[in-house]
Amino acid sequence: MIRVLCLRQLLGLPQLNIFIADKLAKVKYSRHLSRGALFGCQYRMYSTANVDHEDMSKIRNIGIMAHIDAGKTTTTERMLYYSGLTRHLGDVDDGDTVMDYMEQERERGITITSAAITFHWDHHKVNLIDTPGHVDFTVEVERSLRVLDGAVAVLDASAGVEAQTLTVWRQADRYSVPRMVYLNKMDKPGASVGLCLSSIKQKLKVQPLLLNAPIGTGREFEGVVDVIMMEKLVWNSKICEDGIKFEKKLLSQSDGKLYEDALKARHHLIGQLADIDDSIADLVLADTKLDDIQSEAVRKAVRSATIQQKIIPVLCGSSLKNKGVQPLLDAVNLYLPSPMDVHHSFIDFYRTDLCALAFKVIHNKQRGPLTFLRLYAGALKSGSTVYNINRQCSEKTSRILQVYADDFQDMSTAVAGNIVLIAGLKQTYTGDTITSSQSSARAAAREFHKTKATDARNSEELGAPILAGVEVPTPVFFCSVEPPTMALQKQLDFALECLQKEDPSLKVDVDKDSGQTILSGMGELHLDIIRSRIANEYNVDVDLGPLQIAYRETATESTEVEEILDKKLGDRHHLVKMKISLHPDPSATQFKHVILMSSREENLDHVKKHQLKAIESGIQSGITNGPVLNFPVINVTVHLHSFHLGPGTSIAMVSACAAQAVHKALKQANTVLLEPMMILEINTDEDKLHGILSDLAQRRSHVDEIQSRQDTRVVRAITPLAELMGYSTAIRTISSGMATFTMELSHYEQMMPLEQAKAIERVTGFAPVL
Structure with a gap:
């Protein structure tokens, strides 16, 4: 029995989504599908008009997070294409992606700012945020995860859990975000599900639950097995290059080893669920045959365990080769929570009044400041006045916009559970709590006092409950910035004010002694992109001083x-x-x-x-x-x-x-200097390993471990940031361009007297007396 997901283009209806029929429906497959002639192929379709936007159970607020180059943006672009929102497959290398819309992103081929978009899949509304993978932009991940209900962590199937994966995973832990893992790049040589599952267990300290097993690996990868439904999904690039059409059929004993492996994987999955879910445990204890346990019961158990963060569902595919993305979209609807599944205690204080968190601010040349809001309670109408609890001021909204990356559509009303963009809020910053009015804030404060007064020393000083803001990481680099002429100083000040409002990790100070403007940021790339944005978006060709380390x-x-x-x-x-x-x-x-x-x-x-x-x-x-x-x-x-x-x-x-x-x-x-120590992770070939280790020894590095991943070596070391200035150029020279590295702040460490003296001389120009 073969069921086919048909091409939108063949129907001439690119904005419609066509889904696989119910699993019991019998579908005749024909290789001669043509426009207007489906030859008995059953399908169902819907437009966005049929979706109930006020049904919170049908809303998914999710984020895509991962290590750099794991394939986040490529996966997102496939989601948009298969949902019918876009008509072409965006490619990062070609610079034509929807989500990486900034000029800097398309030039460098990386995600710099988190981009939001809304699409529909199987009668569900999905608000999706694609986050950066580079450590310099970790605050973008931080503030996105703060407002999401669920997240998809994308892993390179040939590398498993990498350095930045650990960082974003810890950020998701901070906000208790339920997650699933998507093993991307199954078509790469050395891709291994076993390796990935092992690294998830060891490094992330969580229990993975394999829902989709791959059919073939490397160049032989052609599809996945749905372990719960015992179905085989195969993408044939010769028949359908863009992956929108695929074959699905139930596995049977005639499939031989594939059937046996899938059955074994299903039994293992049920065994894992029996340890954490009472309903599945009852069925197992009642001597129900594992083959007789209904798929719907298994799915329900997986969803419950995922929302409670007891397990991590794992799926696999190859986004670039257009394989495995549709099952991932189905899993988002099936297993990640809706706003109704994630209860926030502070909502009780506001009842039916508006309660929203401003988690990001951007500047638009035509519309001015635009504020991203996550609505937790109540509703917001276009043109209404809102009250900012943090700033204790009222502001009037001019427009409510639905976000489609860098495109916006007007909305008349936004309801709880959604993520929207608001125009007109000039005094609102990242982390501010918004409510309907000052009286609403006072009413929430009275409710808050009733529960907190016994614990507080003075309940009268308790204000209205506010949502926890975003934790901004400590900047590790700083430099001076100057306009080409003093006439442009005012324009530079305006640009820095706007950029600082957009990016909380960018700090702007004025040196009391020299009067210079000082920028502090997360890394060399971060500050370089700030310079480029000032030049391109605000027409000020600024000069940056030499990069310096932010000691403590x-x-x-x-x-x-x-x-x-x-x-x-x-x-x-x-x-x-x-x-x-x-x-x-x-x-x-x-x-x-x-x-x-x-x-x-x-x-x-x-x-x-x-x-x-x-x-x-x-x-x-x-x-x-x-x-x-x-x-x-x-x-x-x-x-x-x-x-x-x-x-x-x-x-x-x-x-x-x-x-x-x-x-x-x-x-x-006896005050001393502390220097920032970085976690450095280097991927290199075996023959370049010796040269890299020798270089690290000269940089005061402490090598923690060296891992083997097929034909590559992964070096993990703790290195002073001062020794990594310009390291990207050095490692290219040592490895002939074959090695890559990532780094993130680990901790601050006391410097030795000699190194402290060198640091003081670098900063002041004078050598101290030892």
């Missing part, structure tokens, strides 16, 4: 100081006395609160809350610039031992005294 500073000794601020300004006398101690603490990556150290001699209960906030503000200001090279100080805790305030003293003086005390303590605490 820390104290190596505990110290205690007493500070007195005694000043008379005008007719007011200001007097502040405080004693603090500063202590090294490797676990304190960021300063949060000062620790009160009450004693018999000094009781600090008299310190009021606004005074404590002023002290903490001063401490925060004091550790922003360390005494060695004015870099931020980390890994320290501050204790307050005594505090006295003269009558009439302003709060600003309290902060100033605390900042002076911290500066004094840091000078006495």
